[in-house]
Each structure stands twice: as structure tokens, then as C-alpha cells.
Amino acid sequence: MTKPLNDNTAEPSKPRRRSKTRIAHEEKILNSAEFIFASYGYTGATVEKIAKHTGISKQNLLYYFSSKDKLYRAVLENILNIWLDKLNLLNQEGDSPAEKLKHYIRDKLKISQTHPNGSKVFANEIINGAPHIGDYLSNNLNKKLQADVDLVKQWIADGKIDVIDPYHLFFMIWASTQTYADFSTQIQLVLNKDKLTEQDFDKAGDFLCQVILKGIGLKI
Amino acid sequence: MTKPLNDNTAEPSKPRRRSKTRIAHEEKILNSAEFIFASYGYTGATVEKIAKHTGISKQNLLYYFSSKDKLYRAVLENILNIWLDKLNLLNQEGDSPAEKLKHYIRDKLKISQTHPNGSKVFANEIINGAPHIGDYLSNNLNKKLQADVDLVKQWIADGKIDVIDPYHLFFMIWASTQTYADFSTQIQLVLNKDKLTEQDFDKAGDFLCQVILKGIGLKI
């Protein structure tokens, strides 16, 4: 886990202990918020919409999250932690570069599959210039990524893969895995489907592993 | 050119001929709008902000584009036409699959470089479920893409490239080229740069061509 994006701790007016109802409600609110923020963007999403989707009143929502901004940050924090926790290529199962990369790609793809809305919120935030989480990202992304880049450089030095730019490799993997969440509308339109199925994601995973691994000079 | 997204023609109250000032102002407004929409999303962008960025008053802007929605559609139409016009793999220069693909990839990347804001607006729109241009996209995307998909299938049948899913190949190319526009914030952060340079894009192009071509079984 990475360090928190906002300090929920220092909430003077909030109850001391997190009760059962509070935990349950916060969970439901966060899910709704993820969906609404993903569908309308930060400004387009209204507290009212999120509350309605959760099944509670606006004021009640504001009782749990004292402002739209705080709620938004909480949503972002959720997805960012998931995203950054899976950032480690190093810690992936397997010994060979091929195995590690395959796991990495499939892990990233899995996030697109299981957290499409969170991914969209994150994408929106980045596209808009990361106005809310710029600092947080600066502090955490590079640090974690460096180890992975070094690993890839080592693979290159050892002649295990072709000479390529590690950074662009990661950009490519991130983009081509996240696209199945962020651009699902477009993909569904092309594939003529209402929803991407388990098989679609498997197929995408197979494709990406095949092409990327072979593309950087690995046997499969 | 693809058919228009909205009919600017049927504007009863608008002047008959497009005067010099009108053309110039519309151009400047569209540019500003692209930037503001890219930075704030549809709802977050305000007519006031766009007007200020253009250097005119809000009411004056509304004289040229009678509503925020119309302006937004005009921006989208611009970028979509650019995007869809470059969609043809078939019409790319060169005879060999390798040559055609290389041009295709570099063309797409060029759009990211020259129209980053348009790309971002488009991305935002798709991420949010394409609420404004869903129909337009349904009508134009698949039709144009089909020819490209058929071509790739032919390459596979002829044994020129590996057996892969053509659709996922395009998803990958689109994602990994557009990411240099849409996620430029993140990329700049990782590369520790204020702005992506010509060299960065060249490097990205080289990388993508190398990995994708080799990845689908083409010699380079």
C-alpha cells in the first residue's frame, strides 16, 4: 500500500469509530461515485447523481463525505493504490523475463476488467492534466517504476531481450491494457458487443503477450 | 472527408456568407475550445473560460457558436475527421505489410503530436461513453475499419504475418499511439520533461514500429 492521498484521519466532526453502517455506506457511495465520475467526469458528476445512484439523499452522502472533492480523491486513491501496487514487474511470479512480463501484462489487463470505472476516472484525471493528483503521482510513480526499468535494462544487458527503450515499453503496456477499460465504448462498438466478456479479455491478453513478448525478442 | 457531425448549414439567424472575421474568429475559438475542453472536460469547460482564452466576450463567442454543445460538436467533428481520415491502412504508402504498417503507426502518432488537445477531447468523450457522438461513430468507424481488417486477414492468409486477431492489433496501435497525447501528463512525469519533443515522438515511433512489426512476425 502506498501512502494515503488525503488524510481522512483528521476529521474533527466525524465519529470516532467507523460503525458497521458507515463502512457499508462508504463502500456503496464509493462504488457509485466511481461509476458516476467515470461517466460524467469530475465536474459533470453531481453529488445529487451519486447520492441517487447510491440510494441515499444528497445531504446524507455529504454526511459521509464532507465534500465532492474529498469523495473524488477517495475514489482516485482507491484505484491508484490498486494500480501502483501492481506496478512491480520485479515482484511478479516466474523467473524468466517472459514469465514475469506475461504476468505483468495480464495483471494490468485484469485491473481493466475488474475496475473499469476506476480506470476511467484515473484516465480522465490524467488527460485533464492531473489537477488533483499531480503531486501524489510525482511522488509515487517514478520511485516505483525505477526498479522495473532497471530490471528491463538488466535483461537487455544480459542479452535476454532486444535493445529497446524500457520506458516506452511500459508506456505501451499501460496504454494497450488500459484501453480495454478506458476505450471500452469504442472497442465494444467495433466488436459489436454490449459488454466485453471474459473471453474477450483472455483473447486480448493472449494477443498482447504474444505480440509484445515476441516484439522485444523473447521466445514464447 | 466524412459526413458532418452537425449541420452548421441550417443556421437561419446566421449571416449568409462567412466573412473574413468570422472565419478567423471561428478558427481561434475552436482552438481555444479544444484546449479548454481537453483540460476540463465537457462540463468543466465553461463558455466564459473559452471566450477568455480566445480573447473575446462570452456573448460574442455565443454569437459565433450559438451554444456550448454546438461548439463542442464542432471540436469533436474536427478531430474525428482527422482521425478517421488516417484510419486507412490500405491507402498507406508502400507495398509491403511492413511499409504500410510503419506509415500507419507513424501517422497515428503524428496526430498525437500535432493534435494533442483534440485527441484528449476525443478520449474524454469515449471514456464517458460517447454520449455526444455515439451514433456518428457507429456509422463511420466500423465501415472504414472493415477494409483494414480484411487487409490484415489477407496478410495472414498469405502467410506474410503471424496468425493474430486483427481487431486487437488495431486496438493496440490506437492505444499505444494515442497515449502520447492523452496520457502525456503521465509520460512527461515519468520522463521528467515539461513537454514531449520531436525526438521523443521519433523514439516512440521507432519503438512502436520495431516492437509491433516484429511482434506480428515481420522482418524489419
Add this chain to the structure above:
DNA sequence: ACATTACCTGACCAAATGGTCAATTTCATT
């Protein structure tokens, strides 16, 4: 049973925002 705390709602407000409209100024054409 009682008090304290958590939870929830109705009424309300100030600011922001998309858009209108009448009036005025600028411009091009004759």
C-alpha cells in the same frame, strides 16, 4: 431506562453558468 452518539432530512443559500435580448458600434458596399 436513559443518555449519548450516530444517522438522516427539510429548508435553504450563494455562486456559477448557459443563454437571451435589446442596443450600440464597426464594417463593407454602393
Add this chain to the structure above:
DNA sequence: AATGAAATTGACCATTTGGTCAGGTAATGT
């Protein structure tokens, strides 16, 4: 110079929206 159209602006408005607050209800621990 006159004239009609184009361009621009000031004043204004209705709606939306994030957020407040006082007061009421349900839980919970003692």
C-alpha cells in the same frame, strides 16, 4: 456619405449545484 448587415457589448435571468444548518430519529452502550 449613406445604408444595411455584421460584430460586439451590457444588463439580465433561470437553473443547477455544492454546501450549510437546525432539528429530528434510530442505535448503542451503560
